[in-house]
Amino acid sequence: MENKNDRQLLSFLYRSLIFLMSYFVLLIVCGLLYLSFGDVIKDWMKPTPQVEVKRNIAKYDNEDNDKIEHGIHLASGLIAAKGFEIVKANCTACHSAKLITQNRATKEGWEAMIEWMQATQGLWDLGKNEPIILDYLATNYAPEEVGRRANLEEVAYYMLDLSD
Ligand code: HEC
Numbered sequence: 001m002e003n004k005n006d007r008q009l010l011s012f013l014y015r016s017l018i019f020l021m022s023y024f025v026l027l028i029v030c031g032l033l034y035l036s037f038g039d040v041i042k043d044w045m046k047p048t049p050q051v052e053v054k055r056n057i058a059k060y061d062n063e064d065n066d067k068i069e070h071g072i073h074l075a076s077g078l079i080a081a082k083g084f085e086i087v088k089a090n091c092t093a094c095h096s097a098k099l100i101t102q103n104r105a106t107k108e109g110w111e112a113m114i115e116w117m118q119a120t121q122g123l124w125d126l127g128k129n130e131p132i133i134l135d136y137l138a139t140n141y142a143p144e145e146v147g148r149r150a151n152l153e154e155v156a157y158y159m160l161d162l163s164d
Pocket of ligand 1: 087114
């Protein structure tokens with residue numbers, strides 16, 4: 001009887017030992033797996049980042065758009081003089097104000113350009129704003145007098161004396 005109990009006890013201890021060892025082996029395997037694939041697993045667990053859609057809406061009618069410095073409306077480059085608002089409202093709808101600021105003409109010249117745009121480019125009838133617009137353009141974007149000097153006439157040529 002004693003012998004049998006001893007064997008049972010031994011067998012129990014033996015099996016417990018095997019169990020504990022398998023347990024440790026399992027722990028070590030898990031640890032090794034975690035060490036080698038931890039980053040991959042962490043990546044899996046991460047929630048998918050929400051993509052933030054930022055809309056880049058051009059801001060109209062903000063402070064900068066109204067800024068005037070040294071008499072120039074910064075956003076359009078137009079001279080901020082009498083009639084400027086009407087010109088900005090009517091003349092920057094289709095193209096940049098640069099077409100205006102880089103041009104110079106007399107009142108008749110500006111009128112011709114407006115008529116050309118009305119005839120061929122779909123510019124609307126400017127109504128009672130037309131004289132205001134023409135005054136603004138002819139005053140602020142008039143042909144510049146200061147330009148090239150006049151051509152020389154009857155130039156007296158002479159020979160350089162190189163004898164000395
Ligand atoms: C309905 C659209 C429209 C409006 C509004 C408009 N334009 Fe134009 N304008 C045009 C087009 C189109 C052109 C030709 C652009 C090009 O050649 O790239 C043009 C050209 C011009 C040019 C260049 C002409 C040249 O001979 O080079 C000037 C200056 C100009 N516009 C001034 C004005 C002024 C001043 C106003 C306001 C009264 C105005 N535009 C309003 C359509 C318009």
